[in-house]
Amino acid sequence: MELRKTQLAAAVGAVMLVGATAAQAQNLQVQLYGQVSRALMFADDGHQSKWFHVDAQPSSTRFGIQGSAQATPGLRVGARIESEMKSNPSDTVSFGNPSTGAVSGNVLFAERWLDTFFEGSWGRVNIGQGSGAADDASTIDLSGTGMANGNCVCDWGGGIEFRGPGNTPAGVTVLGAFNNNDFESRYDRVAYTTPTFGGFRAQAGVGQKSDDGEVTEASLWWSGKMAGEIQAAIGWSNEQLGSLGPTTGVPTDDNETIGGSVSWLHTSGFNITAAHTRMETGVAGRNKAKFTWLKVGYKTGPHAVAVDYVMADDNAANDDEGKSYGIGYVWNPIRWLEIFGQYRVYQLDRAGGVSLEDVTVASVGTRIRF
Numbered sequence: 001m002e003l004r005k006t007q008l009a010a011a012v013g014a015v016m017l018v019g020a021t022a023a024q025a026q027n028l029q030v031q032l033y034g035q036v037s038r039a040l041m042f043a044d045d046g047h048q049s050k051w052f053h054v055d056a057q058p059s060s061t062r063f064g065i066q067g068s069a070q071a072t073p074g075l076r077v078g079a080r081i082e083s084e085m086k087s088n089p090s091d092t093v094s095f096g097n098p099s100t101g102a103v104s105g106n107v108l109f110a111e112r113w114l115d116t117f118f119e120g121s122w123g124r125v126n127i128g129q130g131s132g133a134a135d136d137a138s139t140i141d142l143s144g145t146g147m148a149n150g151n152c153v154c155d156w157g158g159g160i161e162f163r164g165p166g167n168t169p170a171g172v173t174v175l176g177a178f179n180n181n182d183f184e185s186r187y188d189r190v191a192y193t194t195p196t197f198g199g200f201r202a203q204a205g206v207g208q209k210s211d212d213g214e215v216t217e218a219s220l221w222w223s224g225k226m227a228g229e230i231q232a233a234i235g236w237s238n239e240q241l242g243s244l245g246p247t248t249g250v251p252t253d254d255n256e257t258i259g260g261s262v263s264w265l266h267t268s269g270f271n272i273t274a275a276h277t278r279m280e281t282g283v284a285g286r287n288k289a290k291f292t293w294l295k296v297g298y299k300t301g302p303h304a305v306a307v308d309y310v311m312a313d314d315n316a317a318n319d320d321e322g323k324s325y326g327i328g329y330v331w332n333p334i335r336w337l338e339i340f341g342q343y344r345v346y347q348l349d350r351a352g353g354v355s356l357e358d359v360t361v362a363s364v365g366t367r368i369r370f
């Protein structure tokens with residue numbers, strides 16, 4: 001009899017616990033999300049050409065889960081876990097290595113977000129792996145063609161190496177010559193975001209990007225209305241590397257980057273975007289790497305088209321002069337579907353007047369989100 005009473009009490013306790021957990025779960029908003037982003041990419045380095053099956057690096061294949069809840073009347077708490085899985089990333093495939101990632105057995109399964117946040121009327125604090133305080137400050141773009149020809153132009157064909165006369169390898173890839181230097185991306189950090197005042201908000205944070213790379217970042221963002229929508233941001237980052245670079249052993253100090261972007265979408269659909277970054281590596285004798293991007297486009301209904309022009313100087317080496325121009329189109333008939341195409345030419349001149357063969361890249365693809 002006593003055993004039955006004990007079992008009954010345990011059962012009632014379990015039901016009460018499940019009920020309490022369910023009640024708490026009702027207040028927790030949880031979302032599973034992801035996307036598949038695939039394309040066919042054609043590349044020509046002036047001596048050879050090839051079609052590649054790629055994961056579209058402007059916004060890669062990924063999945064995640066996030067949740068948040070009101071912990072107290074003035075405090076909201078949440079978390080986010082996100083990973084990406086890329087087969088043949090469009091910025092790394094090359095003629096010598098056309099299959100990288102899951103197809104070749106080297107699954108590129110990487111963390112993107114392992115983040116928590118605390119938010120109230122005083123602002124928001126993020127703790128964990130996630131975007132640094134200046135991440136994407138130089139990539140603002142209201143054109144609607146980000147998948148086709150966004151600010152990170154080397155996302156398409158970044159692994160293709162330039163060639164000199166006689167098919168001589170130049171020792172520099174598109175990614176090396178046309179990196180947009182958009183601050184420090186994602187890493188383990190603590191960051192603070194202010195509330196928005198008059199369209200302005202500020203962000204600041206510190207974190208650890210690598211064994212030697214301690215990062216400090218800050219940025220200022222603004223959005224408003226001016227015959228349409230306008231957004232702008234300026235950012236700064238400093239990565240302390242110590243006396244020697246973590247991989248090269250070359251004497252260095254800090255990597256310091258400053259820059260920003262602005263984009264205006266007129267009510268007519270006409271839009272214009274500009275961005276500029278400068279990065280000082282701290283390596284003795286190295287010039288500041290500079291990246292400038294100008295873009296003009298038009299949006300109407302589900303259609304968006306834009307042309308852009310890039311100047312990238314001293315990125316891979318002193319006296320490098322890179323120029324690139326491209327056109328992109330995106331069809332976005334419903335929120336979760338994009339079909340896009342792009343065409344781009346990369347041109348690079350090196351010290352001593354050495355002119356390399358142009359690299360041409362074209363692609364057509366889709367991004368499906370859920």
